[in-house]
Amino acid sequence: MMKKDLSIEFCGVKFPNPFCLSASPVGNCYDMCKKAYDTGWGGIVFKTIGFFIADEVSPRFDILNKEDTPFVGFKNMEQIAEHPLEDNLRDIARLKKEYPDRVLISSIMGANEKEWEELARLSEKAGADMLELNFSCPQMTSHAMGSDVGSSPELCRKYCAAARRGSKLPIIAKMTPNITDMCEVAIASLEGGANAISAINTVKSITNLDLDKYIGMPIVNGKSSISGYSGKAVKPIALRFIQQMRMNEKLKNVPISGIGGIETWEDALEFILLGSSNLQVTTSIMQYGYRVVEDMKDGLLHYMEDNNIEKLSDLVGRANDNIIPAEQLDRTYKVYPNIDLDKCVGCGRCVISCYDGAHQAMEWDEEKRQPKCNHDKCVGCLLCGLVCPVGAISKGEVKFKPNRSNGRKEKDIIL
């Protein structure tokens, strides 16, 4: 039996595990949240509440596919809660009463300081453990709210301060990725009174067009809009923003709740290793249901067992120091591909990609249908290994560029 523990503290609040629903369609009412808790989620960010009541379109989602993989990315046009504020507050109170050991985070969004302050007060009164300030929904029908707010440091600072006036609970400021530098907004939020940052909200997008009607998807009576994109496709963008905050002097220790395309325990661990001590999930739940958390938790426990990790917090931020500016990378050597001809099935894809996308180094034996790397031409980019459909190409011999070994041996290089 595994004895490891997934519990972790985030902003002084203890979570039984780091996995939370993010503020979205998946945590929209009491029944949904109850089922999520019963399935094992550690916390829930209830779908954003406000005085604004959303009036939604139909249909409201779209997906990006690649070959036979659906849901590479997901587009969502829903705004904040469509239920009346008092119903949401009542649900929050009931959930907290029935699940006192689970964490409930109230996501709020106001149109002005007064609303932010009042929503914070009402959430604390309903029993929420924490607040998340939604500065980042990209599809609001009011420009006084949503990601337009999240790209302004002044507004974020001001609204954090307003929420702080309304409540003493820990405050998380939720960031939009529709911005060049997240750090400036995150710092302003902390200055205003936020205790933590969650990132990222969805990326502004157009996923597909109907080619007969010349309309974006989904079609709403002949038109469509730009709206938020999520799922696996945005994970790299989320990880990049989180790392950039960790590399900023003022943000290197701020608690981060990581969001963006988490579907497996491996995705989750990547967010943790880059500094997230809390995780939020929506898109994989929309595709597969709350049950996805079972294997996220179990997979993480197995990893901890295999790697002798006592507590989850020991993993937080472990990879941050290994992401460095490009100018500091070691450029003194190249790695040649190692082709395992027993595994090679002779498709020649490495040859095509090397010629058309790299340096024409992979040669082809037409008779034997076998690739062979010409070291004189190979630059060690290893595109061949990435396109090989059977994993027959791995990192092989290390070769220092002329006069640059500096006394080091091949084995000194970490591949």
Add this chain to the structure above:
Amino acid sequence: MSEKYTESLEKGYTPINITSELSRCMLCLDAPCSKECPAGTNPAKFIRSARFRNFKGAATTIRLNNALGSICARVCPTEKYCQKGCVRAGLDDPIDIGRIQRYITDQEEKLNMQILKKGPANGKKVAIVGSGPSALQASASLAVMGYKVKVYEKESKLGGYLRYGIPTYRLPNQVLDKEIQRIKDLDVEFITNTKVGETISMEQLKKENDAVIVAIGYSYGKKLPMFNSLDNVEVATDFLKRVKEADGNVELPSNILVIGGGDVAMDVVTTCKILGVKNVTDVVYEEFDEFRASKKELEAAQKLGVSIIDGYKPIEVSDKNVVFAHRKIDALLKIKADLIILAIGQYQGNDTLGVDFDKNEAVTLDEYRTSDPKVFVCGDIAKGDKTVVCAVKKGKEVAAAIDTLLEGDK
């Protein structure tokens, strides 16, 4: 009973599962699949087109090469040709190229594409005797090159073995009709119920045309003399024709013995099983490792519960009993059956044309010429394999040979 016979035995792809099969393709360099087809099919190109959602381009690749693309998609023993070279087989299973081709040609039909276009008339005429697959391909190839083509068929319906031999569950008549319609759209003229040598003479065809192609096929099933005394014996081609014309509405006994192990034999045993015959026993001269039938057809027959016994030849018949002896070991097998179907091969069997067929076997394949300079042969009676895909190959080659000869006349 007949519904099962007319229903496709193998399901086609849906827009969803075609995508996953296309994604399995490794999109090889110098793809081996494209080197294995006798008819020159280029699966690597049309699969790549479909993979990148250019279904019209995929259909064009198939059709320009093969006027019987949607038929071949259904009946070709692909494991002997394109799929044999499939690199994916080194990982798990080869790509189901036939089924992909079927989906693409179905799309071609749904979209009502007209890919083949008749060429500018060159004033030359060709007559074709027979309307089987090689005749159909030759007529299309010639029409595209600008020839005026007339096809003479002795039966009331067109298609030869495609019409009267291949069972409906493998090749529905609508698919064949559509394929022939595409050729008719090239202004090829088809004349049915006309047996050359009887209704119209070979001399007349030669007089009216610049060239005559004889593609009369191996229409007649072989018999073994020892079975002459029995009255419960039927030849496989007759049986298949009888069932197909009746859309499967035939009365069959519950115990049938089939002799033979080629693709025709597999069609017979599978048809029997589909029509509900309880005991179908197939005794085959060859042993399994030298089997002639396509593996796919063999597996389908076995899955339906046909008992296939390999390595035996008939030595004695009496009443409804047939005694077989093993070819190599000392073993006898005695089977009593209500109906015995012989699927031991076909022959040409038409001597009313006055054509020197024997000459053909002696000449090289790419000429298709007889001793008569105006007369060419094609299809099963020409040298080479007797599958539909080879008929297509021969149809294209005979058309090219005629064009070389006649254009050379200028």
